[in-house]
Amino acid sequence: MEDIIKIVGIGLIALIIIVIVKQYRPEFVLYISLIAGALIIMLIMNKVGAIIELLSSLSSKTALNNEFLVLLIKITGIAFLTEFTVSICKDTGETAIASKVDLGGKVLIISMSIPIIASLLETIIKILP
Amino acid sequence: MKKLKKIFILELLLFFILSSNCYATDQQISQDEILESQQNSLNISKFIEEANKYTENVFDDISIEELFNSAITGKIDNTSIWKKIINLIGKEIVDCLNVLGSIIIIIVIHSILRSISEGLENKSISQITYYVQYILIVTLIMTNFSDIIQMVRTSIESLVGFMNSLIPILITLMLTTGNIASARSIRTYNIVHHHFYWKFHNSSINTIYTYINSTWNCVKSI
DSSP: OHHHHHHHHHHHHHHHHHHHHHHHOGGGHHHHHHHHHHHHHHHHHHHHHHHHHHHHHHHHHSSOOHHHHHHHHHHHHHHHHHHHHHHHHHHHTOHHHHHHHHHHHHHHHHHHTHHHHHHHHHHHHHHOO | OHHHHHHHHHHHHHHHHSOOOOOOOOOOOOHHHHHHHHHHHHTHHHHHHHHHHHHTTTOSSOOHHHHHHHHHHTOOOHHHHHHHHHHHHHHHHHHHHHHHHHHHHHHHHHHHHHHHHTTSSOHHHHHHHHHHHHHHHHHHHHHHHHHHHHHHHHHHHHHHHHHHHHHHHHHHHHHHHTOHHHHHTTOHHHHHHHHHHHHHSTTOHHHHHHHHHHHHHHHHTO
16 A cells, blocks of 8 residues: 555656746756656566566466566566657657667567567477478 | 079089088197197287287286287186276376466466556557467467377377288188178278378378278277
């Protein structure tokens, strides 16, 4: 219960500061939103670590290879960071940079998932006579 | 009427001309010697060797030779065979349940990751991560599926080989014991035809099904 109050509090305070500062120094808006986002992520880092531990303990009970799970978590992290940067860029009006970061994130995700696709193709070829 | 009489008289003549003489002896021949001489004349030992090749992975402690000898002398022990079969079925079911459990756990992991990555505003990135996880699940299911297909293929091959080595001996024995009608009813042409058809269309499930059907008919007609 306390954690959600902290997150909501940081968000609202950052919003109020941005609305006030926008009239005098519009260039500081970027820094304030960046810092607010970083604070919120740091707050939920513990919980995310617990979830990842749960996932890895689940996956160790099955025949699932652990490195596939690590790969999946990395891909999720890449997606999240890309989304963060894209939304901040769009907020300040730089949609060109946002789309480039978006493209870079997608290419990185696909390049990280190449071993998974390769193992799928290998398995399919094993079935065919 | 005339034709029938002619056939009857001809048959009587053949019966008297072509009959062979039989004598009884005083010599004491034991049952084992009789069995051995029968086995050597009909090449049964070769069949037993070939049959052992197909069944050595499955039935470890039951040898075909023991089974054969006990079947000849009339004491068939069905209970141990039934126990072996039920053990095999139980083992396969337990393995299947293990695989099922692991698939369920993998799907739970996937749903957790998806719920995290779906909260992003960008539709395309969340779609990409979803599809990567989906490909992983499909890969895992495919490996299990390919294991099953491999197992089915090897078992069908060994079934075919076993039946192929069984049929000549079976027909020979049937002929020597006098059941000519049963031997004819096995329809050897049907089986040989299906065997060649199966070799040419190796991957078609339809032919495998028809082959299994024909071998089942053969087994039923015994």
